[in-house]
Amino acid sequence: xxxxxxxxxxxxxxxxLPALLALLRSDAKHDPSxxxxxxxxWVLYDRILRVAPETADxxxxxxxxxxxxxxxxxxxxxxxxxxxxxxxxxxxxGGFDSPLGHHPDAALIAGVEIASGSLGHGLPxxxxxxxxxxxxxxxxxxxxxxxxxxxxxxxxxxxAIALAGRLGLERLLAVVVDNGSATYGWPGGIAGRFASEGxxxxxxxxxDHDALEHALLGGSPGRPxxxxxxVEA
Amino acid sequence: xxxxRERFTRVTAHALDEDPRIALVxxxxxxxTFERAGVTARHPxxxxxxxxxxxxxxxxxxxxxxEGLRPVAHSYAPFLVERPFEQIKLDLGHQDAGxxxxxxxxxxxxxxxxxxxxAPGDIALLATIPGFGLHVPGHPDEAGELLTxxxxxxxxxxxxxxxxxxxxxxxxxxxxIVRRGRAGSPFVLAVGPTLDEVVAATADLAVTxxxxxxxxPFPAAELRAAVPGTDVAIVEPYLAGTSAAALxxxxxxxxxxxxxxxxxxxxxxxxxxxxxxxAAYGLDAAGIRRSxxxxxxxxxxxx
Numbered sequence: 001x002x003x004x005x006x007x008x009x010x011x012x013x014x015x016x017l018p019a020l021l022a023l024l025r026s027d028a029k030h031d032p033s034x035x036x037x038x039x040x041x042w043v044l045y046d047r048i049l050r051v052a053p054e055t056a057d058x059x060x061x062x063x064x065x066x067x068x069x070x071x072x073x074x075x076x077x078x079x080x081x082x083x084x085x086x087x088x089x090x091x092x093x094g095g096f097d098s099p100l101g102h103h104p105d106a107a108l109i110a111g112v113e114i115a116s117g118s119l120g121h122g123l124p125x126x127x128x129x130x131x132x133x134x135x136x137x138x139x140x141x142x143x144x145x146x147x148x149x150x151x152x153x154x155x156x157x158x159x160a161i162a163l164a165g166r167l168g169l170e171r172l173l174a175v176v177v178d179n180g181s182a183t184y185g186w187p188g189g190i191a192g193r194f195a196s197e198g199x200x201x202x203x204x205x206x207x208d209h210d211a212l213e214h215a216l217l218g219g220s221p222g223r224p225x226x227x228x229x230x231v232e233a
Numbered sequence: 234x235x236x237x238r239e240r241f242t243r244v245t246a247h248a249l250d251e252d253p254r255i256a257l258v259x260x261x262x263x264x265x266t267f268e269r270a271g272v273t274a275r276h277p278x279x280x281x282x283x284x285x286x287x288x289x290x291x292x293x294x295x296x297x298x299x300e301g302l303r304p305v306a307h308s309y310a311p312f313l314v315e316r317p318f319e320q321i322k323l324d325l326g327h328q329d330a331g332x333x334x335x336x337x338x339x340x341x342x343x344x345x346x347x348x349x350x351x352a353p354g355d356i357a358l359l360a361t362i363p364g365f366g367l368h369v370p371g372h373p374d375e376a377g378e379l380l381t382x383x384x385x386x387x388x389x390x391x392x393x394x395x396x397x398x399x400x401x402x403x404x405x406x407x408x409x410i411v412r413r414g415r416a417g418s419p420f421v422l423a424v425g426p427t428l429d430e431v432v433a434a435t436a437d438l439a440v441t442x443x444x445x446x447x448x449x450p451f452p453a454a455e456l457r458a459a460v461p462g463t464d465v466a467i468v469e470p471y472l473a474g475t476s477a478a479a480l481x482x483x484x485x486x487x488x489x490x491x492x493x494x495x496x497x498x499x500x501x502x503x504x505x506x507x508x509x510x511x512a513a514y515g516l517d518a519a520g521i522r523r524s525x526x527x528x529x530x531x532x533x534x535x536x
Contacts, residue, residue, distance in 0.1 A: 105327075106328065107329060113299070114299075114328060115323070115327050115328055118319060118323055120288075121292060121320065121323055121324055123292075124288060124289045124291075124292025124293060124295075124296070124320070124324070125292045125293075125295050125296040125299070125324055125328075126296060127289065127292065127293055127296060128292060128293035128294060128295055128296020128297045128298075128299070128300075128304075129296040129297075129299060129300055130296075131256075131278075131281055131293060131296065131297060132256070132296060132297045132299075132300030132301070132302050133300065134278055135256060135278040135279050135297075135302065136300065136301070136302075155288070156288040156289065156292065156320070159283070159286035159288055159289035160289055160292065162284070162286070163283050163284065163286065163289060163293075
């Protein structure tokens with residue numbers, strides 16, 4: 001599909017995402033992951049995060065750390081919709097000269113906070129970011145980490161969940177995209193893993209944007225917040 | 234004399250007091266030391282103990298660096314380098330985040346603790362990650378100077394502290410000619426704490442002895458200028474052969490023979506002392522001499 005059928009960034013909405021995703025379609029293998037996260041990325045960038053292309057380097061911006069770098073098509077599509085990426089860049093997805101790979105590289109894309117792909121790296125880095133903001137007296141920016149329910153199996157996440165809870169990193173928000181892909185599941189629920197370490201938690205269906213927004217805006221002072229966003233497998 | 238570890242504490246505590254960019258990340262090891270130094274109380278936001286969570290220690294260091302701080306992460310070498318190696322590769326290397334990693338324990342300082350506390354492979358592992366300055370100080374003064382320099386920078390660095398060392402310090406980040414042999418003489422490069430043993434091993438040999446406490450960036454040009462002949466030996470206090478490729482590359486235009494001594498890749502399964510391990514690995518003066526004699530065919534005796 002020619003990108004000329006896609007409106008300019010300032011005018012793009014949720015309904016333009018399928019056209020942007022279509023530009024990335026060579027990545028058929030990763031499509032299920034892409035579909036599972038598109039609502040989460042859209043609601044975060046459209047309603048929650050205080051960051052725009054022109055403030056991507058502002059120290060007071062909110063930081064979105066995509067830990068679940070597998071299947072980044074929806075992430076790229078939302079970045080393009082919001083003007084962080086030119087829509088033209090999507091078509092080269094995965095090519096030698098493209099800044100967009102099957103796992104994102106922050107060094108190649110303005111506005112992307114971390115490189116990801118290997119699972120279980122984002123949340124520990126996000127904890128470091130939140131500690132840095134605390135150490136430098138920045139109390140406004142949020143550090144948001146998007147991870148997957150399967151990824152949650154990596155032990156490094158549980159190191160981060162424990163410490164963030166004990167230290168009360170209130171600017172930290174973990175969003176677990178739950179498409180039921182964890183091999184052995186999470187008896188007692190994903191939210192409970194966070195709650196037992198002192199986090200506040202909320203859950204929502206990702207397709208219900210108002211409910212997801214409400215969940216993302218939850219939390220209470222002195223505690224990190226985790227949202228389980230349920231999506232179709 | 235102050236140990237390397239004590240010097241590290243003093244230099245880092247001073248840096249925390251003087252430079253608001255400095256942040257220290259610990260995983261329980263070293264926490265008491267820094268509390269006694271008073272910096273934990275003075276800078277509670279920048280002295281961060283993550284508990285026994287080494288993957289998190291490196292991830293947190295990366296996050297701090299991405300926000301403009303200068304993180305220092307510290308533990309026993311195997312827990313600092315080997316356990317969270319992918320975090321070092323990706324969170325620091327691939328994210329292009331800077332940090333100063335400072336280890337204790339080296340190859341066999343913790344001989345009584347056993348293999349779990351020994352990391353002869355640390356330098357070889359870190360050499361696979363682009364952009365790491367790799368420092369192996371042989372004296373507390375060198376450790377202090379290297380730390381001070383790296384804390385003022387923004388890149389990735391590893392400072393490998395040891396309870397082994399030499400009686401006297403040498404200038405850091407340069408090749409030092411300790412003893413000059415005659416034209417064409419064999420050349421022995423001692424790395425970090427091996428120097429005094431190398432000097433003792435070669436006291437009656439007509440060889441050139443050089444010293445470095447920095448192995449990356451590798452001092453290739455200085456080395457080419459310093460090697461007088463074709464016989465070259467390197468003595469490293471960690472995995473044997475770690476710098477052999479860099480050394481061979483530095484001399485690629487010249488015919489040469491290379492002997493690379495270091496800790497062999499074996500499971501010794503002994504406790505005891507570091508001195509005993511050093512002897513078992515052939516890295517004491519007697520062992521180095523045996524290897525040199527075999528390599529040089531006994532032809533290096535001074536006239």
